Amino acid sequence: MRRSLRTLAAGLVVLSVGAAGCGSDSPQPARVVDISQLDVGSYSTTPREIGKPGFDRARLSEGQRLASFVPLPMDVDPRFTVQSGAGTHNTVGFIETLYAMEFSADSFRAIAPGFITGVYSLGYSDSDTLIATTLTNTVLLFADQQAATLAAAGLAQAVATKKELNEPVGIGKHPDAQAFWKPGTQELYTFQASGQYVIYTETRDRAKIQLETTDLPAMIALTEKSLDTVGTRLREFRPTPPDKLTDVPLDHDGMLGRSLTRPKEDDWSNPPGLFDRNGALHLINDPVREKKLFEEAGVDWLANSAGYLYRARNQRGAQLIRDSHGALSKIYRRVDSPKYLPDARCREFRAKNSLILRFHCVASYERYTAEVWSDQLIDVHQRISAQYALLAKAK
Known part of the structure; x- marks a missing residue:
């Protein structure tokens, strides 16, 4: 006692x-x-x-709560046993997307109005990150389904333009997913609107990048598996209505x-x-x-x-x-x-x-x-x- x-x-x-x-x-x-x-x-x-949080602090807390409902990379595929290649602190919950998507805050707000909070998840298949396959999932929560649908389209196009991804890719059981790659590279970027969420998935095989080889079917299969796993888990989360966010206590016990x-x-x-x-x-x-x-x-x-x-x-x-x-x-x-x-x-x-x-x-x-x-x-x-x-x- x-x-x-x-x-x-x-x-x-x-x-x-x-x-x-x-x-x-x-x-x-x-x-x-x-x-x-x-x-x-x-x-x-x-x-x-x-004490009682301000609105932005409450948004951040909502993202940290959402992290409990985002599967670990190893839950998607058991090979992703390393979550941080370097450093002690990972960014998990966030209210801006500088870390996850390389946009400025102002640029992101213009593309994706209605954004509430996000969660970032990163896994490596090997502790040597220079040769590892990586799986990144960023889950973005929006005020409503319409905002998420519009944001998925806008963000997909913005990322494709920024990274010079010039070929759309179909993702099997997810025809609504918007995926892009640059032929000859081993990187695939995918956006999917799912209710109030936008799921942004990146797959990258650094060993194949080093060897200058590609395997698009493998990237598609991993992306499909990841979208299945993340989407299923997110159905268990109950988002807080935006006008109630500041009523949710920040602390527990x-x-x-x-x-x-x-x-x-x-x-x-x-x-x-x-x-x-x-x-x-x-x-x-x-x-x-x-x-x-x-x-x-x-x-x-x-x-x-x-x-x-x-x-x-x-x-x-x-x-x-x-x-x-x-x-x-x-x-x-x-x-x-x-x-x-x-x-x-x-x-x-x-x-x-x-x-x-x-x-x-x-x-x-x-x-x-x-x-x-x-x-x-x-x-x-x-x-x-x-x-x-x-x-x-x-x-």
Whole structure:
């Protein structure tokens, strides 16, 4: 049971210690940590109430909720086991299409009025993205079916013109889909209106691009399979009426309120938000492994802000996530944990990749696990310390 800070003498809280045994139902022994001694830098450690959202923030939250109903690339085809070729944070829910379609916001608004929110999903067939086949699905939600139908036609033509795709392609069981390619290339771009949605699918085979060979039937088959899978899953989602969006709470059980507030310098990464277990898997590099871990640990929610905050079934589940995500490998070496928080698992990334932050720490508190990244060791220490202290203070 969670103990309020007021019940702890001199600001002392209990931190789980030791690796959680996979075959044990009991958490490991605990040691006492004085959170008043933690170096939290300028980060706030006060839990906050998340107020009523403005319209654009509510649109973004709707997109993050929609992510739970967009299949993972591996759910379309099991070969797509890698979701992020580089970097720790994927853009998932969005309210502009700069990332997904390379349009400016003004250009997109002119082509697609009535747009509410979108979800971006990307999968690779190989960790070496230079030779991988890729599957990208972007789901765009519009105010009504008419807006989606008009947007699908306008966006298809705009993308075909922008990318110099000069040959239409038929997509099997989806005669309403508008697909284009440039003969001699191994890339296919498809738009389909489906109710209030526009499904934008890209398939690309980088190995064939390198070898200068093509297989259009294979691209069509994958696109058809993807449209089938995405369309079926979307039927389970119930969009919020536009005039009711700001009435939908942003937080759930205080998850965002107890997550570390993101500093301004983190604005480049995935927008802050809340995801259930299905939606959270879109943010993960290795969805096959993490899906199994989430099931074993009982993860039900993930808050994304200045890092990731997972809620597990219980303390043991939180420890499973901590130990799994803090494990060492050929490209990660152990570095010191923060002073007064010795059971945080901290690592340094040792490979050359400018898109991956150098330092990473993970720690668990009761049924929560916090995970943070930074290019500076002192900052990653302050982040994990502040997030831990914040969890300890939350009711």
